[in-house]
Amino acid sequence: MNAKIVATGSYLPKKILTNKDMEKIVDTTDEWILQRTGIKERHIAEEEATSDLAYEASLDALRNTNITPNEIELIIVATVTPDKPLPATALFVQEKLGADKAFAFDINAACSGFMYALSIANAYIKSGAVKNALVIGAEELTKITDYKDRGTCIIFGDGAACVLLESTEDEDEGILDIRLHSDGHYTDLMQVPAMGSVEPCSKEAIDNRDIYIKMKGNETFKLAVRHIIGVSKESLKQKNMDFKDIDLMVSHQANKRIIDLVAKKAGISPEKTVVTIDRHANTAAASIPLALDWSVKNKKVKKGDTILLNSFGASLTWSAAVIKW
Numbered sequence: 421m422n423a424k425i426v427a428t429g430s431y432l433p434k435k436i437l438t439n440k441d442m443e444k445i446v447d448t449t450d451e452w453i454l455q456r457t458g459i460k461e462r463h464i465a466e467e468e469a470t471s472d473l474a475y476e477a478s479l480d481a482l483r484n485t486n487i488t489p490n491e492i493e494l495i496i497v498a499t500v501t502p503d504k505p506l507p508a509t510a511l512f513v514q515e516k517l518g519a520d521k522a523f524a525f526d527i528n529a530a531c532s533g534f535m536y537a538l539s540i541a542n543a544y545i546k547s548g549a550v551k552n553a554l555v556i557g558a559e560e561l562t563k564i565t566d567y568k569d570r571g572t573c574i575i576f577g578d579g580a581a582c583v584l585l586e587s588t589e590d591e592d593e594g595i596l597d598i599r600l601h602s603d604g605h606y607t608d609l610m611q612v613p614a615m616g617s618v619e620p621c622s623k624e625a626i627d628n629r630d631i632y633i634k635m636k637g638n639e640t641f642k643l644a645v646r647h648i649i650g651v652s653k654e655s656l657k658q659k660n661m662d663f664k665d666i667d668l669m670v671s672h673q674a675n676k677r678i679i680d681l682v683a684k685k686a687g688i689s690p691e692k693t694v695v696t697i698d699r700h701a702n703t704a705a706a707s708i709p710l711a712l713d714w715s716v717k718n719k720k721v722k723k724g725d726t727i728l729l730n731s732f733g734a735s736l737t738w739s740a741a742v743i744k745w
């Protein structure tokens with residue numbers, strides 16, 4: 421059995437924070453942000469929880485299928501910004517959908533979270549344990565963003581997107597290969613120092629602003645390009661393919677310069693790359709499914725296309741997948 425994507429969906433909160441708005445918050449400019457990151461605006465969740473964004477994205481996907489919530493067998497939510505430390509955000513999504521027959525759980529692999537979740541759902545389907553799965557990336561990164569740190573606050577936004585997978589007996593259709601990697605030697609590159617078991621939330625942690633994302637941007641950039649290219653080659657090689665064989669590359673939307681550099685080094689033309697970071701900024705686990713859903717809705721994807729997904733996440737995770745649409 422293979423797992424194929426039968427529907428995509430997405431949701432972005434209504435409030436928008438533009439680069440011009442950012443100029444009023446920190447010492448930066450619209451021109452500088454756009455040049456360095458490719459971001460024009462980001463969406464901000466106000467009264468909505470992460471599970472609310474995930475729920476809306478799920479409804480968007482289900483509208484395009486004949487599958488009802490009660491037929492969903494597995495729900496995985498990839499997030500670093502859960503509704504609560506306990507229970508899993510996926511359980512709130514399950515309850516809101518009324519997907520009573522599913523089993524649900526969360527995973528945390530930062531910006532590679534969606535890809536890790538996709539690999540888990542793929543394995544469940546290939547094993548025959550389930551016939552379908554809802555894989556969601558949902559984040560409210562603005563809740564852990566320090567708006568006094570101009571190096572990070574310009575980067576992040578909120579949003580959710582998902583794919584609905586179904587089993588297929590066609591070996592040449594659906595998810596053909598997924599590769600995952602991590603390296604725990606780089607945990608200091610991007611982290612939230614407090615609010616965990618090492619440093620529980622306290623007045624001192626709040627005063628030190630350790631409850632927000634800390635990032636070493638330059639080091640992360642250099643590693644990202646190398647690892648994305650490497651894992652993409654690895655996944656394509658498993659199917660006797662090369663970069664020339666893909667019809668579309670959908671990357672984690674962290675920085676437009678990373679996407680452009682990966683495409684240049686891989687010899688992939690700009691027409692075959694997807695860039696949506698300008699519309700929603702870096703949404704971590706939500707960014708690849710957001711970009712994929714945008715591609716589907718804007719008819720950038722057609723049946724039979726070979727799609728390369730690739731990601732690079734905090735401290736340190738990276739992955740790639742080859743999909744036959």
